[in-house]
Each structure stands twice: as structure tokens, then as C-alpha cells.
Amino acid sequence: MESLTQAEVRAVEESASGVGSYLASLEPASRDGQELVRAAQAGDVAARERLIERSIPLVVSLARSYRVDGLDLADLIQEGCVGILRALARYDPDRGVPFEAYAAWWVRQALQELRSDFVRPLRLPPKALRQLARLKSEHARVYAAERREPSLGELGERLELDERSVVALARADARTRSLSEPLEDADGQLGVLGDLLDDPLSAQDYEDVLDALAARQLRALLARLTAREREIVDARFGLDGRPSESLREVGERLGLSAERVRQLEERALAKLRQAAA
Numbered sequence: 001m002e003s004l005t006q007a008e009v010r011a012v013e014e015s016a017s018g019v020g021s022y023l024a025s026l027e028p029a030s031r032d033g034q035e036l037v038r039a040a041q042a043g044d045v046a047a048r049e050r051l052i053e054r055s056i057p058l059v060v061s062l063a064r065s066y067r068v069d070g071l072d073l074a075d076l077i078q079e080g081c082v083g084i085l086r087a088l089a090r091y092d093p094d095r096g097v098p099f100e101a102y103a104a105w106w107v108r109q110a111l112q113e114l115r116s117d118f119v120r121p122l123r124l125p126p127k128a129l130r131q132l133a134r135l136k137s138e139h140a141r142v143y144a145a146e147r148r149e150p151s152l153g154e155l156g157e158r159l160e161l162d163e164r165s166v167v168a169l170a171r172a173d174a175r176t177r178s179l180s181e182p183l184e185d186a187d188g189q190l191g192v193l194g195d196l197l198d199d200p201l202s203a204q205d206y207e208d209v210l211d212a213l214a215a216r217q218l219r220a221l222l223a224r225l226t227a228r229e230r231e232i233v234d235a236r237f238g239l240d241g242r243p244s245e246s247l248r249e250v251g252e253r254l255g256l257s258a259e260r261v262r263q264l265e266e267r268a269l270a271k272l273r274q275a276a277a
Helices: 006-025 028-032 033-042 045-066 072-092 097-121 126-145 150-158 163-172 204-221 227-239 247-254 258-276
Strands: 182-185 186-194
Touching: 028 126, 028 150, 028 247, 033 045, 033 072, 097 126, 126 150, 126 163, 150 163, 204 227, 204 258, 227 247, 227 258, 247 258
Parallel strands: none
Antiparallel strands: 182 186
16 A cells, blocks of 8 residues: 655645635634525525535635546536535534535545546445545554554554455555556566456357356256266266266166166156256
8 A cells, every 4th residue: 555645745734724724714604604504405596506606615625635647626626516515415504513614524525436436446335435544544644653564454453444344445445457558577578467368258268168157057957856866867977077887887886777777867867858948
């Protein structure tokens, strides 16, 4: 897991400073925003639009720390506004908490979800994203204080997370690799990553899949037979990699006559034909 770069640390500090300055700049009456919030919650579209416009500086300040290569700031701001609407739907003005302070958490969650969807192939639920954020924060804290890479087990103990969860979170956060990624050794470029991977559509792999499906279907049919019938069919046709046996050989092993083995074999095959039909 990579530690935070100096640029990322500065971005977080600027974000926190920006949010604090924004909240402090609001007038006391405006900081609560009770009337505007109540009107927006009552369905007043104009009030909701004014509330979003009023929250744009907060969204922009938070969005800056979530920027990654390829993800536009405009997209982050748009997603941050979605967080404002989520906060509006859950905010209780009677608790006396300023709306901007309450909404900041929902904006961060929306921004975190967008960045996570953008940088990793798997979408993580909000709880996993929060745990991953705690994991990264603790990793950065240990690295900054002790200049060493803590193990996943150590991080799990510090955050009271089981090792299996920590490993799964670390894998989900791993950087995806392109099949066209160049690979090199000491002598130069070897090729691309895709050249080292087996082709899942190769002829042999395709035949292996068909064989596996056929074996699975055959086992389902054999389950309809009695134990003795199944033993006879397995022995006569050499299933499960065993050599095939003659009627006499099967009879001697089971204590039956060759004719009785033949009768049981015919009955078993009739059951299989009926089940397959």
C-alpha cells in the first residue's frame, strides 16, 4: 500500500483549511440556514437550487483533494452536489447542527465513491470504503512516524479488523494492470503483460471446458442409479480414469455371475437413457 505523497498531504490540508474558512465565513443566521433548508425539504425547487448554489464553495473545496488523473474536477463537483441532496434528504434542522457541517460528510462520501469507481474495477460498498480510508490513514500515520511499512496484520490489529478483511481491502485497492503494459528485464523489453497470459479460448482449454461440463452432466445422471448399478457402469465403461472391466471381471469382484452383471448393466443404461430424455 502506497504512502501519501507530499502533494496529497498538502491537498488534504488545503481542503480542511478551505472547508473551515468557508464555514467560518458564513453569517450566523446563514450558517444554520434553517429557513432555506426547511423550504427545500418541503419541496421548494427554487430553495433547493439556492441551497446547492450556496454549497458550491464547500463542494469545490472538498473535491480538490479527491482529484486523480483522468477524473475532471467538474465531475467531482457534480457528484459532490449529489452528496448535498443526500444530506438534504436526511438532515434534521431541529438538532441545531449547521447544514454545511452535516452535509460535508455526505459530500465526502459521494466524492469517495466516485473516485473509487473510477480507479478500481470493483465497486465497494460504503462500509468497505470507510474501512479502506481508515486503513490508508493508519498506514500513512505509521509510515510518517516510524518511516517503515507496517504489515497488513499489524494494521488490522490497530484498527480491530480481522486479517481476512484487511487482505481483501488491500486487494480491492490494488492498481489494475493493462494487458498492453510493457514488461522488461535487465536486457530490455520482453513484451507486454498479455503475452504471458494463457488464451482462455485456445483449443485445448475449450476442450477441457466441454469435458468438464460433460463429466458434470454424467455425474448428475449417475446419481439416479443405485450404488451397485453405479459401480457396474463405472467399471464397465472405465469412468473416473479407471480401466474398463469385462462382465466376468466385474462379476468376480462383486460376487455375481456375468449374466447377472449384464442384466444390471442393461437396467442401469435404461435408467440413464430415460433420465437423459
